[in-house]
Amino acid sequence: MRFLILFAVSVFFTNIVKAQTAILYNYEGTFDDATFSVEGAILGKGLVIDHISHTGDMLSRTANDVGSDIEIFKSADIFLFCSAAISRKVMEANPLNIAHCPYNIFVFENDNGVHIGHRSYPEGPMQIVHELLTDIISEALDF
Numbered sequence: 001m002r003f004l005i006l007f008a009v010s011v012f013f014t015n016i017v018k019a020q021t022a023i024l025y026n027y028e029g030t031f032d033d034a035t036f037s038v039e040g041a042i043l044g045k046g047l048v049i050d051h052i053s054h055t056g057d058m059l060s061r062t063a064n065d066v067g068s069d070i071e072i073f074k075s076a077d078i079f080l081f082c083s084a085a086i087s088r089k090v091m092e093a094n095p096l097n098i099a100h101c102p103y104n105i106f107v108f109e110n111d112n113g114v115h116i117g118h119r120s121y122p123e124g125p126m127q128i129v130h131e132l133l134t135d136i137i138s139e140a141l142d143f
Contacts, residue, residue: 022106024117025137031075031109034116037143038105041136042081050102053078056109076108086128093125103129105136116140 027034042049056076063069080102090097105118118133 021120022117023120023134024115025141027107027114027116027141029114031107031114033143034107034109034114034140035077037140038079038107038116038136040143041139042079042105044139045083045132045136047081047083049079049081051080053080055106072110074109074111076106078104078106080104083132086132090125090129097126100126100129103133105133 027037029037039049039052054076055078056073059072059076063071081104082102087101090100100121103118105116107114107116109115116137118130118137121127121130
């Protein structure tokens with residue numbers, strides 16, 4: 001029985017990951033300006049940034065280690081944060097919404113310019129998170 005429950009939960013989480021896509025916005029400015037704007041917009045909402053993942057640096061640093069010479073990003077950071085009020089709301093609706101926490105907004109620069117984005121979320125209670133992230137990014141774009 002325990003195996004069946006674990007299997008069902010793993011299938012559920014696998015489907016979440018497979019279903020996710022990114023929502024992307026073009027940023028008119030530098031990567032540093034974009035990260036500054038995103039950080040300011042997150043903090044401006046009274047939210048605490050738990051971690052900034054310097055994904056672009058990690059990919060550059062480890063490229064040779066994995067046998068690659070491809071530059072994926074010129075720069076890329078991911079801001080991880082949560083909203084206690086929104087998290088409680090979405091997890092009261094469905095405890096498995098914990099899979100979406102913490103929320104994140106990514107900023108990257110590639111040959112096509114600087115971009116800000118976030119993952120998409122399933123219909124239902126998680127749309128409140130989508131609205132929060134969209135609002136933060138809109139504010140960052142206007143910064």
